[in-house]
Every structure is written in structure tokens, then in C-alpha cells.
Amino acid sequence: MRIDIEAGQPVHGGYTLARIDGRIVLVEGAAPGEKVEVEIDDTQKPWRGTVTAVHEPSADRVPHIWDVAGGAELGYLKRSAQLDWKTAVLNDAIDHLGGGLADHLKQGGLTVKVNEVGPGLGTRTRLDLEVDESGKLAMYAHGTNTLVPIDSMPLAAVAINDIIADQEAWTGTWQPGDSVRILAPSGQGPAVAVGKDVYRAPGQKTSSRVMERAAGYTWEVTATGFWQTHEKAPVTLLDAVIKGARLRKSDRVAEFYGGAGLFTLPLTKQARAVRMWEGNAGAVRDAKRNAPDAKITQSPINAKVLAEGSRGADVVIADPSRSGLGIPGAKALAASDAQAIALVSCDPAALARDVSAMVEEGRTVQSLASYDLFPHTMHIEAVTILS
Numbered sequence: 001m002r003i004d005i006e007a008g009q010p011v012h013g014g015y016t017l018a019r020i021d022g023r024i025v026l027v028e029g030a031a032p033g034e035k036v037e038v039e040i041d042d043t044q045k046p047w048r049g050t051v052t053a054v055h056e057p058s059a060d061r062v063p064h065i066w067d068v069a070g071g072a073e074l075g076y077l078k079r080s081a082q083l084d085w086k087t088a089v090l091n092d093a094i095d096h097l098g099g100g101l102a103d104h105l106k107q108g109g110l111t112v113k114v115n116e117v118g119p120g121l122g123t124r125t126r127l128d129l130e131v132d133e134s135g136k137l138a139m140y141a142h143g144t145n146t147l148v149p150i151d152s153m154p155l156a157a158v159a160i161n162d163i164i165a166d167q168e169a170w171t172g173t174w175q176p177g178d179s180v181r182i183l184a185p186s187g188q189g190p191a192v193a194v195g196k197d198v199y200r201a202p203g204q205k206t207s208s209r210v211m212e213r214a215a216g217y218t219w220e221v222t223a224t225g226f227w228q229t230h231e232k233a234p235v236t237l238l239d240a241v242i243k244g245a246r247l248r249k250s251d252r253v254a255e256f257y258g259g260a261g262l263f264t265l266p267l268t269k270q271a272r273a274v275r276m277w278e279g280n281a282g283a284v285r286d287a288k289r290n291a292p293d294a295k296i297t298q299s300p301i302n303a304k305v306l307a308e309g310s311r312g313a314d315v316v317i318a319d320p321s322r323s324g325l326g327i328p329g330a331k332a333l334a335a336s337d338a339q340a341i342a343l344v345s346c347d348p349a350a351l352a353r354d355v356s357a358m359v360e361e362g363r364t365v366q367s368l369a370s371y372d373l374f375p376h377t378m379h380i381e382a383v384t385i386l387s
């Protein structure tokens with residue numbers, strides 16, 4: 001069924017909201033306020049609409065930067081409009097899921113907005129690809145299981161695109177059905193990971209770890225493990241977290257969800273003592289090498305670990321995955337004696353819930369800054385500092 005609608009406000013997930021006879025439709029591919037025709041998928045709840053024609057284009061609409069496959073769902077909007085979109089989504093989550101958080105921020109004179117970080121293209125240092133049945137590097141078409149061969153991916157760093165463009169030279173390195181990660185680490189030349197094998201050139205295997213450098217520090221990170229993907233993410237987040245928390249040399253720090261030690265290493269150089277918790281065994285191995293002066297524990301993190309681990313800390317840092325801390329976990333951190341808590345969030349709903357729970361426990365938000373570390377996508381990253 002095709003129908004004409006006016007797209008409303010942006011909501012989490014990369015959609016704008018529209019209504020048809022009072023029924024909510026999540027629309028993909030429209031700019032807020034645009035009059036568009038959409039193909040309705042009524043098998044999902046809420047209904048989904050995909051733009052099939054634009055009747056009155058928004059002034060924010062531009063030619064899509066790359067609609068070959070998934071991964072750039074806001075690529076049809078000006079960069080400034082993407083930032084406005086994400087700012088609206090973040091504020092909407094705070095208003096609707098954050099209880100009294102919106103009032104709390106207002107009373108503190110804080111406004112929430114997503115800040116531009118560097119250029120929109122060529123900034124991604126990791127690209128995960130599949131190999132199609134003909135052996136070509138491919139990605140899934142947006143929202144499908146269909147692989148589309150690719151010749152370039154404009155969000156990825158130049159070094160990654162050079163490898164994609166020259167993929168014939170890599171014949172035999174990967175096979176149909178393989179998953180391939182191409183990396184452009186900041187501390188060395190590019191690398192290609194196929195399963196557990198890592199190559200720096202066709203046929204030339206290299207270490208399974210790659211070198212990352214930022215803010216005068218060096219980390220070795222398992223090529224297939226987690227590392228922030230935007231080239232400026234390490235420096236941006238280090239600055240936001242460590243400066244934001246006003247870390248002093250005499251502080252004892254408890255860090256949760258520490259990964260390969262992005263924060264852990266600098267913390268050990270700038271604080272008295274650092275304890276870190278992380279669940280992934282490979283990340284813990286990396287973190288122990290990267291930050292030998294920290295006390296690092298491999299453990300699933302839950303409210304009990306957050307409560308016990310934060311006891312006695314002057315500063316607490318937590319960078320959970322998308323699901324966030326959860327209310328019991330957020331309350332456990334809020335109840336610690338820490339003078340500062342830095343929470344890194346990558347999901348607006350989890351942010352609103354977690355920060356609101358900490359405020360309810362008597363904490364005060366000092367700052368809430370968001371950074372566009374995923375340009376042309378719907379994703380956000382935010383750092384909240386609470387006292």
C-alpha cells in the first residue's frame with residue numbers, strides 16, 4: 001500500500017514519526033516536515049513506511065552520500081540537519097524516558113546538543129564486510145539478508161577504501177562466506193582480518209594486534225576486538241571523560257566496561273590507582289598489556305560488581321554497551337562515595353534511564369555532551385558527568 005504523508009519529528013532508530021488515521025508509522029528516508037509518498041509495511045508494529053517519492057523536498061535534503069548498502073541511513077540529509085536530528089532524538093528520550101531529568105538539566109542551565117566531530121566522510125577506522133559467493137567484498141543491503149558487492153565505502157578511511165578498490169590483489173586471502181574486517185589503525189599501516197588471521201599485505205600475515213595512537217598514548221588492540229571506530233573518538237572521549245571528571249593525581253579510579261584500555265592507560269598515568277572491570281577475555285588480555293599499572297578484573301559486570309567495585313573510589317568511569325547500566329547498576333554507582341561519575345552512553349534511551357536513576361539517588365549532572373562519532377548514521381555517543 002502506498003500513501004502520502006507528512007513526516008513528523010525524528011525518533012530513535014533513524015525514523016521520522018507519521019500518523020495515518022491516528023495510527024503511528026515509523027518512516028524511513030524522510031526529512032522532518034517533508035511531504036512524501038511511502039510504501040507501508042503493515043506486518044510490523046508499529047507500521048513501517050519507506051519513502052518511494054518526495055513531493056516537497058526539505059531544504060535539508062541532499063543527494064544520498066551512499067545508498068548502495070546499509071550503514072549510512074541519514075546520508076540523504078545535510079550534516080547540520082543530521083546533528084539537529086540526533087539532538088532532537090536525544091532530547092526526546094530525555095523528555096519521555098528520563099522522568100524528572102529534563103527539569104533537572106534545565107535547573108542546572110544545561111542544554112543537550114550533538115556536536116560535530118571532524119568531517120563526515122573517511123573517518124571510520126574499522127569496516128566489517130562479508131564475502132559474497134563470487135568472492136567479492138560485500139555488505140548487506142539495508143534491512144535485508146541480500147549481499148551487495150561494494151567498490152568503496154565513503155564513511156571508511158582512505159586506507160580502507162584503497163584495499164577495497166584493490167581487492168583483486170587479495171584473491172585467495174578470503175573465501176566466499178568469510179567475514180572480513182579492514183582496519184586503518186592510527187599507529188600503523190592498514191590491516192585485514194579474516195577470521196583470526198591478520199594480514200598487512202596480500203599473503204603477509206602479521207600480529208593479531210594492531211597499534212593505536214592518540215593523545216600521546218599507544219595501545220595494542222586485537223584486530224577483531226572492540227575499539228572506537230571514528231578516528232577522532234579516542235581523543236574526543238578521553239578529553240570528555242578525564243577532563244570532565246576533573247581527575248586529580250591523588251584520585252583512586254574505578255573503571256567499568258574498560259575494553260582494551262582506552263581510558264585505563266591514560267588513567268594510570270594521571271591518577272593514584274586504577275581498578276578496571278571488563279567481561280571480554282581478549283579485551284582483558286589487551287588491557288593488561290596496555291595498562292600494566294592498573295588492577296584489571298575479568299568479570300561480567302552487574303549491579304553487585306558496580307556497587308562493590310566503586311566502593312572507595314574518588315572517580316568512577318563507566319562505558320557500557322548499548323543496553324547501558326540498567327536502573328540497579330546506575331543506582332549502585334550513584335550510591336558510591338565518588339566525587340565524580342563519568343558515564344559514556346551510546347543509546348539515547350539507556351542514557352535517559354541511567355542518568356535519571358542517578359539523579360533520583362541525589363546525584364547532580366554537571367555536564368552532558370554528545371559527539372557525532374557516527375556521521376551519516378542514526379547513532380549517538382554522549383558523556384555525562386555527575387557529581
Ligand SMILES: C[S@@+](CC[C@H](N)C(=O)[O-])C[C@H]1O[C@@H](n2cnc3c(N)ncnc32)[C@H](O)[C@@H]1O
Nearest residue numbers: 257258259262278279280299300301319320321
Ligand atoms: C562500548 S565498549 C567500551 C570499551 C572501552 N571503554 C573503549 O572505549 O574502548 C563496552 C565494553 O563493555 C564490555 N561489556 C559489555 N557488557 C558487559 C558486561 N555485562 N559485563 C562485562 N563487560 C561488558 C564489552 O566487552 C566492551 O569491551
